[in-house]
Amino acid sequence: MSPPVYTRRLSATEIKAGFIMILKGSLKLFPPPGEKFTLHVKRKEFQVRIHKVSCKCRGPDKPHFHWYLDASEFIDLIPSKARPEVALFKVKEGVYQLEVLK
Numbered sequence: 001m002s003p004p005v006y007t008r009r010l011s012a013t014e015i016k017a018g019f020i021m022i023l024k025g026s027l028k029l030f031p032p033p034g035e036k037f038t039l040h041v042k043r044k045e046f047q048v049r050i051h052k053v054s055c056k057c058r059g060p061d062k063p064h065f066h067w068y069l070d071a072s073e074f075i076d077l078i079p080s081k082a083r084p085e086v087a088l089f090k091v092k093e094g095v096y097q098l099e100v101l102k
Contacts, residue, residue, distance in 0.1 A: 004087035005029040007101070015080050018072035022050055024065075031094060033067060039088075040097040041074045048073075074098075 006026050014020060022030065031037045033050045040046075048069055055066050071078070078084055078100055085101040 002089065004099075005090045005096075006088040007085060009083045009085045010078070011083065014071075015075060015078070015084075018070070018075040019068040020071050020086065022067040022069055024067065027067060029090070030096075038095045039069075039074075040091070040095070042077045044074065044077070046073050 006022070006029055008020060008023075010020065027033070027050070030050055033052045036047050036049050038045055039048045048071075050067050050069055052065050052067050054063060056063050058064065078086065078098075087099050087101055089097045089099065091097050
């Protein structure tokens with residue numbers, strides 16, 4: 001398999017709320033926000049999309065956006081150990097695979 005297109009060590013908030021944050025610089029590695037794509041997780045298939053949410057975490061004078069992959073349907077398949085690291089691999093156009101790294 002080719003190298004992952006995206007890796008991330010998940011925070012407790014991501015695990016609890018069921019999402020995977022996608023950094024702005026990595027957006028180009030995925031379909032556009034809002035567009036559905038297939039994600040394989042532990043031999044199961046999910047239709048997912050990247051969501052864009054406005055944020056003022058830097059203060060009201062610095063509004064910006066965060067992007068996240070809704071993982072609510074499969075977050076239970078990811079071990080909830082302290083800060084698991086996940087890797088997303090592009091299988092083909094519109095199809096990705098998530099693996100939990102050791």
